[in-house]
Amino acid sequence: MLESYLTLKAEYEIVPMQLQDCAEVAALHGERFTRVWGDSEFESLLTQNTTFGFVGRQTNAILKKALPGFVLARNVAGEAEILTIAVSTRLARSGLGWRLMQAAMREARNRGGETMFLEVDGVNQPALGLYRKLGFETVGERKAYYVGENGAKSTALVMRRVLR
Numbered sequence: 001m002l003e004s005y006l007t008l009k010a011e012y013e014i015v016p017m018q019l020q021d022c023a024e025v026a027a028l029h030g031e032r033f034t035r036v037w038g039d040s041e042f043e044s045l046l047t048q049n050t051t052f053g054f055v056g057r058q059t060n061a062i063l064k065k066a067l068p069g070f071v072l073a074r075n076v077a078g079e080a081e082i083l084t085i086a087v088s089t090r091l092a093r094s095g096l097g098w099r100l101m102q103a104a105m106r107e108a109r110n111r112g113g114e115t116m117f118l119e120v121d122g123v124n125q126p127a128l129g130l131y132r133k134l135g136f137e138t139v140g141e142r143k144a145y146y147v148g149e150n151g152a153k154s155t156a157l158v159m160r161r162v163l164r
């Protein structure tokens, strides 16, 4: 019994983000980013009809676990944008970021999105790897845009992908 529990492979479902998810979303965001967004920031974004999000939830957890991952995006007049995405460090590189991005791209397309944009720190290798694998290309940069915890400045890359 214990052995099968310990070897259980996590299974996830990707479901639309609801207002009641915002506290967990803000908590995970706070773990993964230095600039913390409060629950109310997520709530106010999610109540705008141009904004949408998805959360990844484990479907076979025996005990309730912290939220595995989320993505928040927006679509306005054919232009979609990833506002933020995060996956728990304990689940890094298990394919959840990919699935969340696929869900956001599909929903943006359903809402009439033609292209999707996002902004990423040029030193963020996991995110850059994910976006490049999804077909995003760098279309602009803002030098010395981000300031790391040690004061080091890094370039923000603007990336784009055609959705059609």
Ligand SMILES: CC(C)(COP(=O)(O)OP(=O)(O)OC[C@H]1O[C@@H](n2cnc3c(N)ncnc32)[C@H](O)[C@@H]1OP(=O)(O)O)[C@@H](O)C(=O)NCCC(=O)NCCS
Binding pocket: 032, 033, 085, 086, 087, 088, 091, 092, 093, 094, 095, 096, 097, 098, 099, 119, 120, 121, 124, 125, 126, 127, 128, 129, 130, 131, 133
């Ligand atoms: C970026 C992030 C969402 C990726 O989520 P993830 O679930 O670990 O990513 P996935 O497992 O779906 O990986 C998909 C692909 O992304 C790339 N990738 C993921 N982690 C990587 C890493 N550490 N180094 C290089 N490429 C990486 C790979 O191409 C990977 O495909 P592969 O495993 O078949 O090689 C996650 O690292 C994260 O939450 N980071 C902190 C928050 C953040 O930086 N958000 C983005 C801000 S723009």
